[in-house]
Amino acid sequence: MSAARLPSRIARHHPRGRAISISGPRRIRRASWALLLALSACRPAAPAARSGGVVDDAGDTVAVAAPPRRIVSLIPATTELLFAIGAGSSVVGRTEWCDYPPAAAAVPNLGDGIAPNVEAVLASRPDLVLLYHSAQNAAIAARLRTLGIPALRLNTDRLADVGRIGRLLGRVTGHAAAADSVAAVFDSALASATVTPTGPRPKVLLLVWEQPPMTIGRGSFLDDLVRRAGGVNLFEDVASSAGTVSIEAVASRDPDLILTTTAGPVAFASRPEWQAVRAVRERRFLPVTGSEFNRPSPRAPAAIRELSAKLRRAG
Amino acid sequence: MRARTALLLLAVLATLALGLAAGTVPLAPAEVWAGLWHSDAGSAVIVRDLRAPRVLLAFCVGGSLAVSGAALQAMIRNPLAEPYLLGLSGGAGLGAVIAIATRAAGAWAVPIAAFAGAVAAVALVYRLSLVAGRRLDPRVLLLSGVVVGSFAGALMSAIIVLSPSAGTRNAFLWLLGGFGSASWQTLAVFAAYAVLPLGLIGASARSLDLIALGEEPAHHLGADVDRTRRLVYASTALLTAASVAACGIIGFVGLVVPHAVRTVARPLHRSLLPLVFLAGGGFLVLSDVVSRTIVRPLELPVGVITALVGVPLFALLLRRTLT
Numbered sequence: 001m002s003a004a005r006l007p008s009r010i011a012r013h014h015p016r017g018r019a020i021s022i023s024g025p026r027r028i029r030r031a032s033w034a035l036l037l038a039l040s041a042c043r044p045a046a047p048a049a050r051s052g053g054v055v056d057d058a059g060d061t062v063a064v065a066a067p068p069r070r071i072v073s074l075i076p077a078t079t080e081l082l083f084a085i086g087a088g089s090s091v092v093g094r095t096e097w098c099d100y101p102p103a104a105a106a107v108p109n110l111g112d113g114i115a116p117n118v119e120a121v122l123a124s125r126p127d128l129v130l131l132y133h134s135a136q137n138a139a140i141a142a143r144l145r146t147l148g149i150p151a152l153r154l155n156t157d158r159l160a161d162v163g164r165i166g167r168l169l170g171r172v173t174g175h176a177a178a179a180d181s182v183a184a185v186f187d188s189a190l191a192s193a194t195v196t197p198t199g200p201r202p203k204v205l206l207l208v209w210e211q212p213p214m215t216i217g218r219g220s221f222l223d224d225l226v227r228r229a230g231g232v233n234l235f236e237d238v239a240s241s242a243g244t245v246s247i248e249a250v251a252s253r254d255p256d257l258i259l260t261t262t263a264g265p266v267a268f269a270s271r272p273e274w275q276a277v278r279a280v281r282e283r284r285f286l287p288v289t290g291s292e293f294n295r296p297s298p299r300a301p302a303a304i305r306e307l308s309a310k311l312r313r314a315g
Numbered sequence: 316m317r318a319r320t321a322l323l324l325l326a327v328l329a330t331l332a333l334g335l336a337a338g339t340v341p342l343a344p345a346e347v348w349a350g351l352w353h354s355d356a357g358s359a360v361i362v363r364d365l366r367a368p369r370v371l372l373a374f375c376v377g378g379s380l381a382v383s384g385a386a387l388q389a390m391i392r393n394p395l396a397e398p399y400l401l402g403l404s405g406g407a408g409l410g411a412v413i414a415i416a417t418r419a420a421g422a423w424a425v426p427i428a429a430f431a432g433a434v435a436a437v438a439l440v441y442r443l444s445l446v447a448g449r450r451l452d453p454r455v456l457l458l459s460g461v462v463v464g465s466f467a468g469a470l471m472s473a474i475i476v477l478s479p480s481a482g483t484r485n486a487f488l489w490l491l492g493g494f495g496s497a498s499w500q501t502l503a504v505f506a507a508y509a510v511l512p513l514g515l516i517g518a519s520a521r522s523l524d525l526i527a528l529g530e531e532p533a534h535h536l537g538a539d540v541d542r543t544r545r546l547v548y549a550s551t552a553l554l555t556a557a558s559v560a561a562c563g564i565i566g567f568v569g570l571v572v573p574h575a576v577r578t579v580a581r582p583l584h585r586s587l588l589p590l591v592f593l594a595g596g597g598f599l600v601l602s603d604v605v606s607r608t609i610v611r612p613l614e615l616p617v618g619v620i621t622a623l624v625g626v627p628l629f630a631l632l633l634r635r636t637l638t
Binding site: 246 | 338340360364366423424425489495496498501610611612613
């Protein structure tokens with residue numbers, strides 16, 4: 001990957017500099033080749049790249065000038081991983097929601113991670129931008145790449161993504177060894193935290209919103225946490241990531257516990273229509289409020305242990 | 316005419332029965348019957364505590380919205396008039412978003428805030444429309460409704476964007492409408508509340524007939540146009556605000572049901588309004604049945620269904636009456 005040999009400094013200072021090459025139309029690739037040749041003729045040879053082309057979760061091959069020194073991380077999960085693998089000092093921008101580790105608070109807040117503010121991203125002069133892989137972020141990824149800034153679109157929805165994305169970030173940022181050890185520690189902690197219950201699994205309603213009642217189905221992060229903690233998602237037959245359910249369905253499925261993600265006292269419990277649900281009448285709530293419960297992270301094994309302790313106490 | 320009324324009544328009863336029988340949890344008719352009459356039956360909680368109030372609330376709200384629409388269309392003399400055109404939806408949405416953004420505690424905080432927001436918007440619209448002293452100008456009323464609604468909508472978007480609570484976005488879900496939170500308590504509050512405005516609109520039936528002829532003729536025929544307008548405006552606004560508090564914003568019912576009924580019924584409001592109430596109630600019960608059975612065990616917002624079911628029905632009716 002010759003594009004990766006180009007120091008990002010040149011790319012930033014040269015108005016038409018291209019620090020990345022995306023496998024795209026041949027014409028563009030040829031143009032960047034020509035530009036590279038011209039640049040390398042008048043500059044001393046760049047140091048050998050420590051990272052080559054990276055295939056992100058959108059399937060794009062992105063060459064990252066190695067190693068990036070100014071990373072804008074627009075996913076809370078990747079911010080957390082970057083700090084975990086020792087690349088925290090390279091993070092120069094984060095989202096509003098990046099609340100862990102506490103050191104991340106010192107990183108400038110660029111606002112939302114979905115359809116982020118392009119100006120704010122550019123103003124932090126990044127040499128790598130991490131974006132959540134969603135349809136709304138496709139346009140900004142393309143835009144950043146045409147401006148010569150490598151942008152990776154990543155999925156961070158499941159437990160399996162912690163090790164996978166951690167290793168990917170380690171490779172890209174030159175912290176491969178640290179990332180490998182974080183991932184290995186994570187895998188063994190996950191295995192030891194996972195519970196194989198002897199009795200029946202308690203049925204847990206994952207109530208992510210109360211008015212209207214919304215739950216999340218199979219394959220979601222919370223679904224995975226609850227299953228590993230020894231419980232079972234009351235709506236594991238629902239495949240969608242989030243949906244409104246009727247109280248009638250909840251009442252007839254009769255959950256043993258209700259996991260709520262809102263802080264403070266459970267207000268909906270006093271409403272008459274909810275009294276049809278036994279777990280509400282018996283006030284069997286399981287409030288989880290920490291951010292370790294809403295995004296896959298190296299803290300997930302600890303979250304599973306906390307959850308399984310609560311399930312045991314409640315059961 | 317009698318036969319048609321009887322037919323509509325029968326259809327409404329069948330719809331109510333369907334509303335009790337159908338739901339997220341499949342129940343055999345025998346189980347529904349047992350749940351209805353025996354409190355120790357396994358299905359009693361679902362049928363009595365969840366489905367029955369839900370069906371009746373949908374019926375009352377549907378009827379109230381349809382009657383509000385019919386009265387407004389007559390009063391403003393504009394077929395496009397509908398309950399949400401008066402800035403109500405914007406005001407209610409703003410109230411709900413503020414309640415969620417400030418994490419107002421309590422099980423009833425969101426509906427109460429939505430009601431307060433709707434009433435505030437209505438009061439503002441009313442004040443803006445009072446031209447030349449105490450005369451209520453329908454054209455100004457429509458325009459102020461639209462601008463107040465837009466203003467409230469803009470404020471709502473600003474709060475959603477600026478609020479640190481990610482839950483604020485979910486206020487939209489609540490506003491999209493649904494009867495998932497219906498209970499006997501909600502039904503009792505709504506029904507007790509709706510009696511007076513519905514009665515006032517019913518009592519204005521003859522004046523509405525006259526106003527439909529035009530402001531001048533109505534005046535000459537002895538109708539107190541201004542008083543009727545104020546009365547009908549206040550009644551429809553309060554009815555709609557209460558429906559928003561009970562179940563969010565459900566469009567389409569108030570706009571289209573009155574027109575649909577007018578294509579088959581006599582135009583006199585004394586006979587039209589009860590039919591509109593029945594048709595609106597039955598229509599909303601039916602839409603709610605679809606919303607809770609089409610993607611079991613999930614639910615679709617009922618406002619989506621009213622439009623999906625209602626628009627083709629209405630188009631069909633329009634074609635039939637025009638040709």
